[in-house]
Amino acid sequence: MDLSPRQKSILEFIRKFVQENGYPPTIREIGRAANISSTSVVNYNLNILQAKGYIQRDREVSRGVKLLEKSLLEQTLASDQGIVQVPVLGRIVASEPVPIPDEPFSPLDVDESIALTRDIVQEQGPIYALQVKGDSMIDALVYDGDIVIMKAQKEAKNGDLVAAWLKAEKETTLKRFYRESTTRVRLQPANPNLKPIYVHPSNLEIQGKVIAVIRQL
Amino acid sequence: MDLSPRQKSILEFIRKFVQENGYPPTIREIGRAANISSTSVVNYNLNILQAKGYIQRDREVSRGVKLLEKSLLEQTLASDQGIVQVPVLGRIVASEPVPIPDEPFSPLDVDESIALTRDIVQEQGPIYALQVKGDSMIDALVYDGDIVIMKAQKEAKNGDLVAAWLKAEKETTLKRFYRESTTRVRLQPANPNLKPIYVHPSNLEIQGKVIAVIRQL
DNA sequence: ATTATACACGAACATTTGTTCTGTGTCAAA
DNA sequence: TTTGACACAGAACAAATGTTCGTGTATAAT
Numbered sequence: 001m002d003l004s005p006r007q008k009s010i011l012e013f014i015r016k017f018v019q020e021n022g023y024p025p026t027i028r029e030i031g032r033a034a035n036i037s038s039t040s041v042v043n044y045n046l047n048i049l050q051a052k053g054y055i056q057r058d059r060e061v062s063r064g065v066k067l068l069e070k071s072l073l074e075q076t077l078a079s080d081q082g083i084v085q086v087p088v089l090g091r092i093v094a095s096e097p098v099p100i101p102d103e104p105f106s107p108l109d110v111d112e113s114i115a116l117t118r119d120i121v122q123e124q125g126p127i128y129a130l131q132v133k134g135d136s137m138i139d140a141l142v143y144d145g146d147i148v149i150m151k152a153q154k155e156a157k158n159g160d161l162v163a164a165w166l167k168a169e170k171e172t173t174l175k176r177f178y179r180e181s182t183t184r185v186r187l188q189p190a191n192p193n194l195k196p197i198y199v200h201p202s203n204l205e206i207q208g209k210v211i212a213v214i215r216q217l
Numbered sequence: 218m219d220l221s222p223r224q225k226s227i228l229e230f231i232r233k234f235v236q237e238n239g240y241p242p243t244i245r246e247i248g249r250a251a252n253i254s255s256t257s258v259v260n261y262n263l264n265i266l267q268a269k270g271y272i273q274r275d276r277e278v279s280r281g282v283k284l285l286e287k288s289l290l291e292q293t294l295a296s297d298q299g300i301v302q303v304p305v306l307g308r309i310v311a312s313e314p315v316p317i318p319d320e321p322f323s324p325l326d327v328d329e330s331i332a333l334t335r336d337i338v339q340e341q342g343p344i345y346a347l348q349v350k351g352d353s354m355i356d357a358l359v360y361d362g363d364i365v366i367m368k369a370q371k372e373a374k375n376g377d378l379v380a381a382w383l384k385a386e387k388e389t390t391l392k393r394f395y396r397e398s399t400t401r402v403r404l405q406p407a408n409p410n411l412k413p414i415y416v417h418p419s420n421l422e423i424q425g426k427v428i429a430v431i432r433q434l
Numbered sequence: 435a436t437t438a439t440a441c442a443c444g445a446a447c448a449t450t451t452g453t454t455c456t457g458t459g460t461c462a463a464a
Numbered sequence: 465t466t467t468g469a470c471a472c473a474g475a476a477c478a479a480a481t482g483t484t485c486g487t488g489t490a491t492a493a494t
Contacts, residue, residue: 004471006471021275021283022241022273022282022283022284023240023241023280023281023282023283024239024240026279026450026451026452027451027452027453028450028451028452036472036473037472037473037474038472038473038474038475039451039452039453039474040453040454040455040472040473040474040475041471041472041473042452043452043453043454044470044471044472045471056239058238059452059453060451060452060453060479060480061451061452061480062243062279062280062450062451062452062480062481063240063279063280063451064240064452065239065240066238066239066240067239083334114334114336114337115334115335115336116333116334116336116337117331117332117333117334118332119331119332119333120331120332120333120431120433135409138358138408138410141355141358141359141360141432142358143358143407143408160434161434190360191355191360192352193355210434211433211434212431212432212433212434213430213431213432213434214337214429214430214431214432215358215429215430215431216337216428216429217377217378217427217428217429217430221440221441223441243480243481243482244481244482244483245480245481245482253442253443254442254443254444255442255443255444255445256444256481256482256483257442257443257444257445257483257484257485258441258442258443259482260482260483260484261440261441261442262441265440265441276482276483277449277450277481277482277483278450278481278482279450279451279480279481279482280481281482435494436493436494437492437493437494438491438492438493438494439490439491439492439493440489440490440491440492441488441489441490441491442487442488442489442490443486443487443488443489444485444486444487445484445485445486446483446484446485447482447483447484447485448481448482448483448484449480449481449482449483450479450480450481450482451478451479451480451481452477452478452479452480453476453477453478453479454475454476454477454478455474455475455476455477456473456474456475456476457472457473457474457475458471458472458473458474459470459471459472459473460469460470460471460472461468461469461470461471462467462468462469462470463466463467463468463469464465464466464467464468
């Protein structure tokens with residue numbers, strides 16, 4: 001891509017603007033977003049983007065900018081765009097550790113995926129989905145068939161909802177993680193009617209952080 | 218669809234225009250296409266289309282018209298996973314009936330929406346979202362803050378997960394609906410550890426069918 | 435008969451909008 | 465040192481743009 005940083009930021013702004021608003025921005029809206037004080041400079045850059053095949057402009061027409069397929073194609077490839085293809089890597093059951101993806105994994109190797117928007121998946125990084133099998137996650141208010149959206153990480157912060165493998169019990173659990181001391185971790189169920197459990201950190205293996213749960217009916 | 222012929226032609230023109238041009242038409246372009254000589258009449262009809270939930274208008278903005286139904290913008294994406302903007306119409310709490318949108322619902326309530334893919338929302342028809350307030354829906358495995366995706370319908374089929382208003386109890390509940398006889402409906406909690414409740418059909422008002430639940434963490 | 439509502443219309447207006455003009459600055463090549 | 469390309473900038477301008485106002489007609493409800 002032989003675009004200047006400013007041209008890239010203009011193109012990105014146009015994409016997001018169309019997605020959010022349903023219509024393209026004006027010359028002045030682009031200028032404000034890209035910190036360009038002159039409509040002439042915006043005009044100049046838009047003409048370059050058109051010459052290079054990223055947009056099409058209609059002359060003397062308000063908001064007369066159309067993203068061309070070249071832009072849209074990049075949009076579907078770029079991970080920071082509207083739709084995220086989240087690979088479904090398998091099942092989460094209580095009696096097994098969570099399937100942890102190799103890092104980094106290629107989405108092209110995955111047989112099944114679910115498309116989500118950035119409204120749902122805002123976090124960056126390795127994101128994957130697991131389908132819940134059985135009703136053992138009910139204390140996390142997660143039910144058989146639900147899809148759990150995970151971020152691959154082995155460390156948890158207080159308050160994170162994590163998939164944790166309890167070695168002694170040989171059990172995966174979904175609970176909020178709170179490190180209370182160097183010898184004690186509290187795992188708090190999402191259901192406030194249930195009591196937490198306390199484990200020694202050595203008994204615990206963080207397998208990923210839950211960032212969303214999706215239930216289709 | 219209770220639109221006048223002129224309103225239907227305006228809507229169709231907007232759809233085609235967006236598809237062909239990548240941006241919506243102006244008030245005057247709509248007028249020319251629909252043989253309306255006055256911008257005031259176009260403005261009047263667009264306000265009706267907005268009130269009936271077909272478009273969303275941004276005030277005092279050129280081309281500030283956005284299609285709310287499945288838009289032509291979705292169709293330009295070469296993908297079978299279009300994006301659905303699902304309006305968030307308010308809260309669902311146990312002590313009140315669900316806010317039921319007018320059909321088609323009014324955009325005056327649509328300050329907020331959530332973008333979902335067709336992987337999540339496969340059903341057609343009037344789809345909206347409600348945010349759960351409080352933990353009274355826990356027996357449906359739905360928790361405070363979750364987003365419930367609803368389809369507006371007043372009749373339920375056996376097995377549907379519905380939002381039902383219980384008139385005598387003055388309570389909204391989310392449960393699976395089973396009509397056992399003309400005098401008895403079973404409402405089955407999602408949590409299999411809980412018992413169903415039985416109500417007389419006259420005590421029950423189906424307010425919508427749940428098609429998905431989304432929990433972000 | 436009166437009132438309310440829906441639909442329609444032309445005109446006026448303030449603001450928005452894109453283009454063009456003229457000028458400046460930076461940098462690399464000749 | 466000069467030249468040309470590229471990028472930037474402010475200002476001016478004509479045309480576009482959406483909203484509002486006042487008015488009219490037809491139909492339904494009171």
